[in-house]
Amino acid sequence: NAGVTQTPKFQVLKTGQSMTLQCAQDMNHNSMYWYRQDPGMGLRLIYYSASEGTTDKGEVPNGYNVSRLNKREFSLRLESAAPSQTSVYFCASSRDGNLGQYFGPGTRLTVT
Amino acid sequence: LAKTTQPISMDSYEGQEVNITCSHNNIATNDYITWYQQFPSQGPRFIIQGYKTKVTNEVASLFIPADRKSSTLSLPRVSLSDTAVYYCLVGAGYQLTFGKGTKLSVIP
Numbered sequence: 281n282a283g284v285t286q287t288p289k290f291q292v293l294k295t296g297q298s299m300t301l302q303c304a305q306d307m308n309h310n311s312m313y314w315y316r317q318d319p320g321m322g323l324r325l326i327y328y329s330a331s332e333g334t335t336d337k338g339e340v341p342n343g344y345n346v347s348r349l350n351k352r353e354f355s356l357r358l359e360s361a362a363p364s365q366t367s368v369y370f371c372a373s374s375r376d377g378n379l380g381q382y383f384g385p386g387t388r389l390t391v392t
Numbered sequence: 393l394a395k396t397t398q399p400i401s402m403d404s405y406e407g408q409e410v411n412i413t414c415s416h417n418n419i420a421t422n423d424y425i426t427w428y429q430q431f432p433s434q435g436p437r438f439i440i441q442g443y444k445t446k447v448t449n450e451v452a453s454l455f456i457p458a459d460r461k462s463s464t465l466s467l468p469r470v471s472l473s474d475t476a477v478y479y480c481l482v483g484a485g486y487q488l489t490f491g492k493g494t495k496l497s498v499i500p
Contacts, residue, residue: 284435320492321492322479322490323479323490324490325488327486336485336486339489370435370436372435377484378424381428381436382438383428383435383436386435
């Protein structure tokens, strides 16, 4: 039981490049989340998915798109990376939106 | 969205009880309160969750007063391994807010 896995662990992009962060969970959870964590800012929700095929914007969705293709996987896409998107990105899942979340190990992204 | 406020940092000696309070004045009726622990270079880890009154599990207690405008995480007899950042989270689904975290340093 791997819990929540994220790939890649580290990534460096140039401004304007695109990439997709992958997240998968094997706990049969319905809800999945994408956060970014910046120094002094805590964690901020980018997107939330209550179930397969549904997504909702969080606090900071601009510049990102998400895809929940099945119950296990929830991906985050940066279409045109900007230096302001340099951050650590965490994926999380929970049985439903009211319950405690299980977090992945994070992806450290640097945009130059 | 609820706005949350936590102390930036706290120090404690080993073996003492530590209480960390989070203020959330505009908490909504349906909002749950959840606390997480985070070590450097790791994702947050769930500690405890509550809606009202008191909740206890094997590692912590959570006290929530009747007006629910604050919550207190209580860690009994802390050890060096409890040195971490502790976050409160208020809300659920896509309507949630993390506090900025309290850095707890446990001193031998």
